[in-house]
Amino acid sequence: MQSSARSSPFILCLATIVLVLVVGGLAAAQEVPEVGVEWINKCSPCGNGNLSHCDDDAVGFYNALGSAGAIKRWNWGDQWAWEQDFKYKNAPGGGTDYIYVDQVDIVMHVDHGGPGVFCFGEKNHDYCHFWCHNARWGDIDLEWIALDDCSCLYNGDSKVFQRWWDAFKGLHLILGFHTSCHDTGQRGPKFGAKLVHGWRVTSAWRYACEHTEGGGTRGAIMGVCGGETSSRDHLWGYGYVTPDVDNPTCEWWYSFSCD
Amino acid sequence: MTSAVFLAAVSLALAGQPRVVAPQPRLPVIRPRVEILRPEILRRLPKLETVMVYRTAPDDRWLAEGLPRAFDFFGVPVELRRDQADPAVRYAEAGDRYGEVYDASGATFCGDMGRLWPIPNLDEALAIDQGAFGRQRLLATARDFVRTVGALPDTRVQTLLLPDRLVFQRKGGETKAVTVSAAVAFRPVREGIPLAGPGGKVKVYFDSNGKIAGLLRAVRAVKPFKKMAVVPVERVVAEIRRQPIRRLRLAGVKAVEIARIRMVYYEDVPNRDQKYLQPAYEVSGVARGAVGGQQFSVPYLEYMPALTSPPEPLFMPGRSFAAEPRPSRMRPPERAPRDE
Numbered sequence: 094m095q096s097s098a099r100s101s102p103f104i105l106c107l108a109t110i111v112l113v114l115v116v117g118g119l120a121a122a123q124e125v126p127e128v129g130v131e132w133i134n135k136c137s138p139c140g141n142g143n144l145s146h147c148d149d150d151a152v153g154f155y156n157a158l159g160s161a162g163a164i165k166r167w168n169w170g171d172q173w174a175w176e177q178d179f180k181y182k183n184a185p186g187g188g189t190d191y192i193y194v195d196q197v198d199i200v201m202h203v204d205h206g207g208p209g210v211f212c213f214g215e216k217n218h219d220y221c222h223f224w225c226h227n228a229r230w231g232d233i234d235l236e237w238i239a240l241d242d243c244s245c246l247y248n249g250d251s252k253v254f255q256r257w258w259d260a261f262k263g264l265h266l267i268l269g270f271h272t273s274c275h276d277t278g279q280r281g282p283k284f285g286a287k288l289v290h291g292w293r294v295t296s297a298w299r300y301a302c303e304h305t306e307g308g309g310t311r312g313a314i315m316g317v318c319g320g321e322t323s324s325r326d327h328l329w330g331y332g333y334v335t336p337d338v339d340n341p342t343c344e345w346w347y348s349f350s351c352d
Numbered sequence: 353m354t355s356a357v358f359l360a361a362v363s364l365a366l367a368g369q370p371r372v373v374a375p376q377p378r379l380p381v382i383r384p385r386v387e388i389l390r391p392e393i394l395r396r397l398p399k400l401e402t403v404m405v406y407r408t409a410p411d412d413r414w415l416a417e418g419l420p421r422a423f424d425f426f427g428v429p430v431e432l433r434r435d436q437a438d439p440a441v442r443y444a445e446a447g448d449r450y451g452e453v454y455d456a457s458g459a460t461f462c463g464d465m466g467r468l469w470p471i472p473n474l475d476e477a478l479a480i481d482q483g484a485f486g487r488q489r490l491l492a493t494a495r496d497f498v499r500t501v502g503a504l505p506d507t508r509v510q511t512l513l514l515p516d517r518l519v520f521q522r523k524g525g526e527t528k529a530v531t532v533s534a535a536v537a538f539r540p541v542r543e544g545i546p547l548a549g550p551g552g553k554v555k556v557y558f559d560s561n562g563k564i565a566g567l568l569r570a571v572r573a574v575k576p577f578k579k580m581a582v583v584p585v586e587r588v589v590a591e592i593r594r595q596p597i598r599r600l601r602l603a604g605v606k607a608v609e610i611a612r613i614r615m616v617y618y619e620d621v622p623n624r625d626q627k628y629l630q631p632a633y634e635v636s637g638v639a640r641g642a643v644g645g646q647q648f649s650v651p652y653l654e655y656m657p658a659l660t661s662p663p664e665p666l667f668m669p670g671r672s673f674a675a676e677p678r679p680s681r682m683r684p685p686e687r688a689p690r691d692e
Contacts (some may be wrong), residue, residue, distance in 0.1 A: 130674070137381050141604075142597050145670055152673035157437055170675030190688060205603035207643045208650070212566045212603045222603070222643060224563060232689040243602035244650045254521040273639065276599045277550070278670040279621045286438035296469050300461070303568065305621055307549045308539075309653040314471070318520060324471035342523045349470050350514040352537050352553070 124330035127164040127197040127234075130155045130281075131174035133204040133214040137219035138172075139214055146278025147203040150241050153278070156202050157285025158328075166197045167200060174204075175218035181229035187217040188227065195233040198319045198329055200286075206242025206269075209256035225256040231263025231337060235293055236326070240269040241280055246313035246346065247271055253346050257315055263337040263343060265323035268298040271313040271348045280305040288328040295324045299349055306351035317341040356681070365520050385607045386593045389637065393613055394589065400582050400615070404543060406574035406629040409618075410458025411505070414569065418502035419460055423451045425501060426462050440623035457552065458573075459622030463566025467559040470533055474520045477530045478617030485534045486509055487513055492635060493564065494556040503569045507536040510546055523530050534558045540571060545615055547571070549655065551626075552619030564664035570622050574629050581660040585613060588633045588656045597639075598654050599667070604643035608652050611637040618655055624668040631658040632666055 094274055134144050134150035148170055159165040169175070179202070180188025190307035194200050225245075230238060240246070247267040257267060264302040268284075280301045288296035295314050301310035316323035319342045321335040388394065423430050423444070428451035435452070438633035444453035451462035472480070472668070490513060498504045516532045538554040540547045547553070556565035559584040589610075618632040633657045639652040657666045 110511040114523075123412070126643070136587045138679060139541075140381055142381060144601060147425050148675075149670040156562075161437060167678075168675070168676045169678060173675050173678050174449065177611065183358075193453075195689075205601045207603045207641065207645070208648045210643045210646075235685050241601070243600060244648070247648065247650055248519070248605070249650070250410075250648075251527075254527075258523075273600045273602045274651065276601055277668070278620060279550075279668065280622065283438065286435065288440075289437045290443075292465065295471055296465065299469050303457075303555075307551075307553070309403070309651055318474050322473040322624065323469060339445070343474060344521055345474075346521075348530075349469070349516045350512075350535070350537075351550075352512055352539075 096281045106181045112121030117302040123133055125164055126158065126184070126199055126329040127166050128199050129167040129193065129197045130190070130201045130203075131178065132170045132202070133174050133212065136205055136212065136214045138214050138216060139212055142186060144204070146276045150281030151201050151203045151279070154239075154285040157282050158199070162291035163270060165192065165288075171240060171272055171290045172215045175182065175215060176221070176223045177219040177319040178225050180219065180248070183320075184227040186213060188219075189231065191233060194238070195230060195235045198234060199239075200235060201241060202237040203241040203281065206240060206245045208244050208247035208250070208252075209241060211240055211242040211245055226327030228257070229262045230259035230260050231265070232235045232339065236265045236334070237262065238267055239284065239298065240267060241274070243270060243273040244314055245269040248313070248348070252313065254344055258344060260316050261338070261341050263339050264274060264335070265316060265335060266294055267315040269292070269309040269313055270302075272298045272309065274306060277305045278337050289331065291331040294326045294328065302349075303351050308352040311348050312351060313346060315346050318343040318345050324344050326339055359541075375637070382604070382606065384594050384596050384605045384639070384641070386610065386674070387607065388589070390611075390612050393611070394585055397585050397613060402579040403545070403582050403615070403631045403658070404678075405577045405580045405659070406542070406576045408572035408626055408629050410456070410573050411571065411573035412494060413573070413624075415453065415458050416568075421455065421501040421579060422460065422503065422569075423464055426451065426566075428462050445592070453497055454622040454638060455624045456523070457551065457570065457622045459570040461568050462547075462565070463557060467563070467565040468557055469516070470531060470560045471518060472560065474528065477518055477520065477532055480530065480532060480560050482531060484560070485531050485558070490534055490536055490558060492564065497556055497564055497567075497599070498554055501567070503567065504538060505540050505571050508541045509554075512537045513541070527682055532560050535547070536561075542574070542590065542617060545617055545631060545666070548616035548618050549618040550621045552617065570600065572619065572626065572629065577628060580630075580663075582631065582658055585633065588635070589613070591656060592597040592635055596654070598614070600639075600654060601651070602641075602650065604637055605639045606641045609638045609640065610635055612650075615658060618666055620668050630662055630664045630666065632656060633658050
């Protein structure tokens, strides 16, 4: 009895340590971001001219996050990058975002684009073009998606909300361009480097755009408001992240000049 | 790997993939129609046979004198250390105060990250005094600041006011648009030719109260190298007609309407060891197209090399990365959608 009484503080202490380690480990595990990238340089199978630096952008971004400890889930390029990876399950043709894009925290896509659409170089896995109305992102995991393609967030016709409203099913931010952008190969690594430096996601994107583009280019970002604005987000593990909003009542579109 | 083995490997890899359908024909690559909106834009270009090319280097005078003044203005310590995530950069920070320098170019960025590039919530945005972004006041404040810290190069500059726009939409359609911050950009002009590209600019950023919140100085120091022969603009136009979409990542372009062609000096990204400042033709206008039946028209801008024998490539060369092979089977979902 005496021995048991003496050992109980020790057991309590040990249990506390184990509990702290387990909870701490779980919390740390939740804070490690998961990243996936898709890029296409061989664009001609889908009717667009080939590009040279989409791999530099996407893989540079992927490696910047990976070097800082992020979990590198997938890096698929050219014929291995598929439209269906981005599309929701019940969309026309059926999508697999619930296995790919929506199973990670942050995604970058690099290829040609246009207002509400971005492209692929492979026709055998659904389509050459991903359409905004097939996006239902964040209902599983995805928080941020960078579309390093021209004009995906174009709003010269005031239709950007109409195009992308339904994409926000827990998604926090879409980072992209209002105007055209150029095939520089330097934007992805800069964006990644600033994220893991602890910058807000929006500031990291703007910095990367301003340092790789010049006159005539306007970057753009879309997010959710209502409660908190998702512009306050940092990458997991690097600062505050706003809560998911499954069905936003308010969205915003921000644009800036790279001149 | 022989092609037969490669094909076998690809077939094996594809065996477990979902919904692989029979190979479909490749789409023809679209060749957009190119129209010069006003023929006089070609005639108005000065007929230059040669243009001065400059040797470039980081601006030592700025780094020794201007940078400490700029860092001091924003409260950034001057002891720089290497950025592990971006080895091209040395940086210093104290709380929200951040400053950095690129070794290759001397490009400097500094500011108060707590006030820089704000994207406020709707209520906060509507409370912003739009009078804080008066053109004359911002231009004058920016000019005073860049003169005080010595950020402008010793040459004429072109000045631009660039507002940051934030648009809100509530579900159901009510839309509000406000200016939430702004920047003033200075573009140096050398021998009548403006600098363009990702570099060749000095920018002063203003916060939502119209107060200075940041500075970007991406201007290399230059020394005359020699005059070099220029490609005639007619040849550039012919090249653009043959292939108007070059470095733009723009899909479905059916027509390009060229509204302006001008000669610029192209200053590249700050992490490039760019040894020469060389001229380029900046060709701009509107690209019109359709993707999936949806019409669009967006700004068009391509840079074309302007020298017959460039001393180095106009644009920074890239590397070549390999994509990871996809797994032969789909991995099962780890987490289910919240509504299932």
